[in-house]
Amino acid sequence: MDKKRREVLRMTAVLSLMAATGLISEAQAAEWNKAAFEGKSVADVIKSLGGNAAEKSGAISFNAPDIAENGAVVPVAVTSNIPDTEQIAILVEKNPNTLAADFIIPAGTEPFVSTRVKMGQTSVVHAAVKAGGKWYVASKEIKVTLGGCGG
Known part of the structure; x- marks a missing residue:
């Protein structure tokens, strides 16, 4: 369970950093295909x-x-x-x-x-x-x- 939590936190941090630097928009970050990665x-x-x-x-x-x-x-x-x-x-x-x-x-x-x-x-x-x-x-x-x- 702790491993999944760390992965979710890591992905959230990466997407947030990408959105903050303008690499992706916040809308794109919210649309990532969670089901495919799971x-x-x-x-x-x-x-x-x-x-x-x-x-x-x-x-x-x-x-x-x-x-x-x-x-x-x-x-x-x-x-x-x-x-x-x-x-x-x-x-x-x-x-x-x-x-x-x-x-x-x-x-x-x-x-x-x-x-x-x-x-x-x-x-x-x-x-x-x-x-x-x-x-x-x-x-x-x-x-x-x-x-x-x-x-």
């Missing part, structure tokens, strides 16, 4: 993001290490070659919260994201892409030698 499975997260199911796609380039020496900082990069990409999400199956990151891709911009995610253990990681109202996915197992979620 999803416990890939299917739950895709549903919370407005999809029914995700179809496998070879048009998604998903770059991540095969082995992560430190689960606290696992580099992940996703490029979508699917026309009209609207959103890119990164999901880690065995994390306490499956959705690790969610990016809205504005029209006319390159559908590419690069970030670092935290992984508590070896898991399948999914790059989910929303394009034309449908969800597509590419997956990869990443082995973690040192846990990052409290390990």
Whole structure:
């Protein structure tokens, strides 16, 4: 219970700081998709993001290490070659919260994201892409030698 409280406090602080510095408006901060970040499975997260199911796609380039020496900082990069990409999400199956990151891709911009995610253990990681109202996915197992979620 204490872990959830800390996470809520952390997210509130981050959103407040972003709103205060003008990175996002207060209305955008209030609209973040809490249900998606609380999803416990890939299917739950895709549903919370407005999809029914995700179809496998070879048009998604998903770059991540095969082995992560430190689960606290696992580099992940996703490029979508699917026309009209609207959103890119990164999901880690065995994390306490499956959705690790969610990016809205504005029209006319390159559908590419690069970030670092935290992984508590070896898991399948999914790059989910929303394009034309449908969800597509590419997956990869990443082995973690040192846990990052409290390990």
